[in-house]
Amino acid sequence: MKLIDPVSLAAGPRAAADVERMQVLADVFRLLGENSRLRIALFCLDRPRAVTEISEGLGLGISLVSHHLRLLRAARLLRAERRGRQVMYLTADEHVRCVLLDMIDHVGEPAETMEMPE
Secondary structure, three states, X not given: OOOOOHXXXXXXXXXXXXXXXXXXXHHHHHHHOOHHHHHHHHHOOOOOEEHHHHHHHHOOOHHHHHHXXXXXXXXXXXXXXXXXXXXXXXXXXHHHHHHHHHHHHHHHOOOOOOOOOO
16 A cells, blocks of 8 residues: 655645545544544454444444444444354454554643744
8 A cells, every 4th residue: 555645745736646545534534533433443442342232331322333333344444253143343453453542642641832933
């Protein structure tokens, strides 16, 4: 997978492929910007979870959880594994896991006042 160079994106004209990838990235962050979906993604960080466990653990209706799981799977943020008759949901891969854990650390850090150079 080709990486997006943030410096070249900010510098000027962009290739259509880079613009499209940036839109996909923005869509992923927008998807996680909804509180229930973010809570579901975080709830599935440490181990696979069944829909009923997610529903009960987060106090959300099963149909709402199922709807959000479908969106999170479509965005490749979560994956599903069948275990017997149950489908278990977990973080899609280590990239997603690291981004979520890093953001948890980030928001837990004290805010610093930055002085702008003159």
